[in-house]
Amino acid sequence: MNLIRIFPIAFRDAAEPWQLGFQDPATPMMQGIIDLHHDIFFFLIVILIFVPWMLVRALWHFHYKRNPIPERIVHGTTIEIIWTIFPSIILMFIAIPSFALLYSMDEVVDPAITIKAIGHQWYWTYEYSDYNSSDEQSLTFDSYMIPEDDLELGQLRLLEVDNRMVVPAKTHLRIIITSADVLHSWAVPSLGVKCDAVPGRLNQTSIFIKREGVYYGQCSELCGTNHAFMPIVVEAVSLDDYVSWVSNKLD
Numbered sequence: 001m002n003l004i005r006i007f008p009i010a011f012r013d014a015a016e017p018w019q020l021g022f023q024d025p026a027t028p029m030m031q032g033i034i035d036l037h038h039d040i041f042f043f044l045i046v047i048l049i050f051v052p053w054m055l056v057r058a059l060w061h062f063h064y065k066r067n068p069i070p071e072r073i074v075h076g077t078t079i080e081i082i083w084t085i086f087p088s089i090i091l092m093f094i095a096i097p098s099f100a101l102l103y104s105m106d107e108v109v110d111p112a113i114t115i116k117a118i119g120h121q122w123y124w125t126y127e128y129s130d131y132n133s134s135d136e137q138s139l140t141f142d143s144y145m146i147p148e149d150d151l152e153l154g155q156l157r158l159l160e161v162d163n164r165m166v167v168p169a170k171t172h173l174r175i176i177i178t179s180a181d182v183l184h185s186w187a188v189p190s191l192g193v194k195c196d197a198v199p200g201r202l203n204q205t206s207i208f209i210k211r212e213g214v215y216y217g218q219c220s221e222l223c224g225t226n227h228a229f230m231p232i233v234v235e236a237v238s239l240d241d242y243v244s245w246v247s248n249k250l251d
């Protein structure tokens, strides 16, 4: 029983109207990104309050009416040490979790499946070369956006595609990203992935999707007139469903 097919709307991860925050995370990577964002946001708020407070205070107390005879002091070693050391400590508090996340995102955990995403003007091609059948034909298909006139009720405008990239959930995946023409970028917010597709170069990223669902993304590098019309849809299913999807495709 495929729950995604029965409740298609409940399982989809796409942007919502007037959304301000992140989309729900589906990978440890995206959870890490959101946590880091919240960590840094704390310092941002502290600085945002402290700096204007200091500015307003200085303007108030050193106004020429309130303070007609100016002080002649131009140096204060103690305060200079404080305002140099303190921001660098804040930067350390930001840098340490930031580097930890950066390097853990770069790690490729022994992938079970490798999928190649190839950007074209203006669609994506997905290659599953782990299942090359005897006649050297790999499982390859194109993924085009559904045009507005062909949308069915409940489908997302500018986001739905004809052939989704189907992957198993709870499995380590390696995505290899490249392009056949110009720069594109393969990006899916809920998965925490945004990887440039560069002609003549293979970029690699790894994902581990924690729950079944449909994840929507878009090309994120200006690639021509139809840049807005080459979305990405990743459908994460159970391993059983994935196996039967692959065997259907190979026939």
Ligand code: CUA
Binding pocket: 119, 120, 122, 183, 184, 185, 219, 220, 221, 222, 223, 224, 226, 227, 228, 230
């Ligand atoms: Cu492809 Cu923008």
